[in-house]
Amino acid sequence: MTTINPHLETAPMLLPTVPPPFPLRWGFWIAALHAGWRGAVGGILRRAVALYQDLGGAPRDLVWAFGPCIQPCHFEVGPEVVDAARSDAAWHEGLAHPGPKDRPHLDLHGLLRAQALDLGLDPGRDGSLPRCTFCEPEQLFSYRRGDLDGRQWGWAELPNP
Template sequence: MIPFESVPSFTAVPHGFFGRQGGVSTGDFAGLNVSHTVGDDPAAVDGNREAVANALGRRPLVTVKQVHSTRVLTVDLQALPDPVIEADALVTRRTDVLLGILTADCAPLFFLDAENGIAGAAHAGWKGAVGGILTNTVAAMETLGARRDRIRLAIGPTISQENYEVGEEFKSEVLNQNGKAGFAFATSPRGKPHFDLPGYLAAEARTLGLAQITDTGLCTYAEPARFFSHRRATHQGTRTGRQIAVIGLA
């Protein structure tokens, strides 16, 4: 059985934050790499994706081409969307599909209004977070009939503030887009700013009035045996895979 992290408040629906453990990829991508765009063997990636879907109920797995945007795609009753469609969040009322988000330091997000039977998943790097991916995903769920005061949010394995050192230019750009984001920065002993991505997202969710916010508190950079991390691979001069977060409806 492939291991994954689950969230107690989401146990009514199939879901899981998968890491790199399990799977059949080798080398830099060893384990459960689910990305076709990093240089891994396509057959291995397909096998890993199939194993993930099987772990959560053998339903079709819907993914998109993530581009650090704030676009949300609604998976409706028509044919399943082409995986090359550019978007960074998915929402649905369908009970026969699984929504998948790929990450390797950015935040994978689950949304659930269990009472109205609506789920969502989003990929939030700093650009998406500051640009409004949370707001847009909640709005798309509301269009389907969700109520934000019933929507639960779960923040999956993400690079922690401790390991997310950024530059002053980065900090200025974030503050230019959101002048209230200063709380998300801390200065290290080296004098460099560090950005708290999951903390920023949790604060945005509170501002939106969501019902419940859960942060797994897991850092992708800090656990190389457990998670893929783009930043860690960059520091080491290697390649890395992508892990997947998957949610469906019961």
């Protein structure tokens, strides 16, 4: 979801993957993205930054953040997920490690951050919250933990000029 309208606030409901805010802001533009592993591997961040560049923006000017999501301590995936993630230009082997059941665990935050840096986003403008939705039941909803009725929301808006 993107907008150039300062009167349109975005408040998407989130799943426990990497939710907004992804406030990719440059004066008149903001984007709120939702990326699980499929979105990350599928290039959602790369497409958003390309759209921003098409509007005349430079990636280094973006203010950006990744919200809480399941962290690698609990994000068990199949080997096919790691294989798909390895196809990304920003991949490095530190983004996956074997879990306690010999199944890989993926660092989704790390993969998206690596993509952001690969795209030229300034690490000094990163406001990410690397909190684990699985580890913090008192604060964060996680469907993977068995929560069926919780929700998380993100909020992003452009200030009035």
